[in-house]
Every structure is written in C-alpha cells, then in structure tokens.
Amino acid sequence: MEDYETLLSSKNSHLLNRTILRGHSDTVEGLAFNPEDSRRLVSGGDDKCVFFWDTRKSAATGKINDAHQGDVNCVDWSHNGMYIASGGADQRIRIWDVRQLSQSSEVTSFADLREHTGQINEVQFQPCGNSSVLGSCAEDGQVLLWDIAQVESDSKSSTGGEIPSLLLFRHYGHQYAVSEFQWSTVPDDPWTIASVSEDEEGATLQIWRPLDLIYNSPVDAANILRSEGI
Known part of the structure; x- marks a missing residue:
C-alpha cells in the first residue's frame, strides 16, 4: 500500500466500519x-x-525496528498465534515469538534463516497440521520448507553452506523467481503446495507434494523418485 496506512473494514461489532492504522513511514x-x-x-x-x-x-501495540536490513516484503502469523515470520529483500527469514509482547513492546528474533540466495517474496506457515512448519519462496527460484520446532536454545543461525537443521525440503522445480506459493487448506491433504514462477514466456504453475519424500527412509524416497521417473 503506497499511502503507508493499513485500512480495515468490517461489519463486526468490535471494528469500526473503516479503521485506519498509521505507523509505517514507507510502503x-x-x-x-x-x-x-x-x-x-x-x-x-x-x-x-x-x-x-x-x-x-489506533496506535500500534508493538514494533520491531530494523527487522531486516532492507524492505520487509512479507509476513505471516502461525495458526497457533505464537510465531511471526518475516521475509526481506536482504534474503533472510526471521522468526519472532509474539508471546514476548505480553511482557514488553520489544520482540527479538529466535531464528534467522539465510538459505535463500535471492530476496524473499513470500513466507507462509502451514495452515493445517503443524504450527511450526513454514514455507518460503524467493527470487532464487526455490521453495523451501522449514520446521522451526527444531530450534534449540543454543542453536545458531543458518548461514548457508551445510544444510541447516531446520530445513525440511528444498524444491528446485522452478527455473526462475518464485513469486508466490500456497499451502492446501484441506485438513486431509495439508502437504499439497501450489507455486508460481515468473518465466520468460509467462508464468509456470506447479502443484506438488513433498510429504512422501520427507517422511520416508532414503531408500523408500529413492524408489518413489524412480517410480515417478525423476
């Protein structure tokens, strides 16, 4: 939104017909x-x-200054209400514990994920199933799936190189920047994902499901790949 304001409208009794939230100093x-x-x-x-x-x-209840070293491109809230994920132009994903707001207006990041090599376009927690599972897509053409429950009190940030312990799955199916992805909202099929990339000839939509590869043994996963001709 170019006017740096957040506008809400609702017929619910606890909202005004038009609520304007002012605080941001840029888009x-x-x-x-x-x-x-x-x-x-x-x-x-x-x-x-x-x-x-x-x-x-009318005023913000909390604020994180310099959440990223560049634009904050996207945010999402886990479905249990405990965590916020933010993705930035600095190629980083940061995870915040919202429960800190009940004690202070300051919120600190407890995970800093740096496995992408392009600016982050979207972050989204899995809406059905596990509240700790997060997906992200970026200009590097990848969709990454994370499990932030693997964060330990003495864990260090992922800075590339070795595969970080939080990384569940890496989808290399797109050749160009992935602009958006969506989790399935069907409770019986929470691991189906649709992702869109901006290709030279238009856009490519892929629908895929990594669940079998994540939770099978390496031998079973290899057999699945061979059976699908991958």
Missing part, C-alpha cells in the same frame, strides 16, 4: 491476521519495520 508490503484472534494483525513494510496491531486501538 506497506505484507499483512497477516492472527488466526487465533481476528482483532490482531501484523504488518511489514519498506521502512524495514514490523508492526503489531490491535484493531480496537
């Missing part, structure tokens, strides 16, 4: 509601900041 790039509480949302923008909002209040 707002991403928004996400708390799945546990529709009155709370998070936003990220080109001012490098992440804001937390309660729609019953």
Whole structure:
C-alpha cells in the first residue's frame, strides 16, 4: 500500500466500519491476521519495520525496528498465534515469538534463516497440521520448507553452506523467481503446495507434494523418485 496506512473494514461489532492504522513511514508490503484472534494483525513494510496491531486501538501495540536490513516484503502469523515470520529483500527469514509482547513492546528474533540466495517474496506457515512448519519462496527460484520446532536454545543461525537443521525440503522445480506459493487448506491433504514462477514466456504453475519424500527412509524416497521417473 503506497499511502503507508493499513485500512480495515468490517461489519463486526468490535471494528469500526473503516479503521485506519498509521505507523509505517514507507510502503506497506505484507499483512497477516492472527488466526487465533481476528482483532490482531501484523504488518511489514519498506521502512524495514514490523508492526503489531490491535484493531480496537489506533496506535500500534508493538514494533520491531530494523527487522531486516532492507524492505520487509512479507509476513505471516502461525495458526497457533505464537510465531511471526518475516521475509526481506536482504534474503533472510526471521522468526519472532509474539508471546514476548505480553511482557514488553520489544520482540527479538529466535531464528534467522539465510538459505535463500535471492530476496524473499513470500513466507507462509502451514495452515493445517503443524504450527511450526513454514514455507518460503524467493527470487532464487526455490521453495523451501522449514520446521522451526527444531530450534534449540543454543542453536545458531543458518548461514548457508551445510544444510541447516531446520530445513525440511528444498524444491528446485522452478527455473526462475518464485513469486508466490500456497499451502492446501484441506485438513486431509495439508502437504499439497501450489507455486508460481515468473518465466520468460509467462508464468509456470506447479502443484506438488513433498510429504512422501520427507517422511520416508532414503531408500523408500529413492524408489518413489524412480517410480515417478525423476
């Protein structure tokens, strides 16, 4: 949003017909509601900041200054309401524990994921199933799946090179920048993913399911790949 404001409209009794949330000093790039509480949302923008909002209040309830070293391109809220993920032009994904807001207006990142080699276009927690599973896509043509539950109290950030312990799956199916992806919202099929890339001749949509490769043994996974001609 170019006017640096977040506008909400609703017929719900706890919202005004038109709510304007002011705080960002540059373009707002991403928004996400708390799945546990529709009155709370998070936003990220080109001012490098992440804001937390309660729609019953005009001022932000929390703010992360310099959340990234460049524009904050996208944000998402885990479906258990505990975590925020943000992705930036600095090629990093940062995970924040929202529970810290109940004690302080300051929120610190407990995971800093740097496996992408292009700016992050989207981050999205798995909407069905495990609240700790996160997906990301970027200008490097990859879709990565993470499990932030693997973070240990003494763990260090992933800085490339060796495969980070948080990385579940790496999808190399696209040749160009992946602009968007979506998890399936069907509870019986939570691991189906659709992703779109911006190719030279237009756009490519892929629908894929990594579950069998993640949870099978290496031998079984190899057999699955051979049976599918991969």
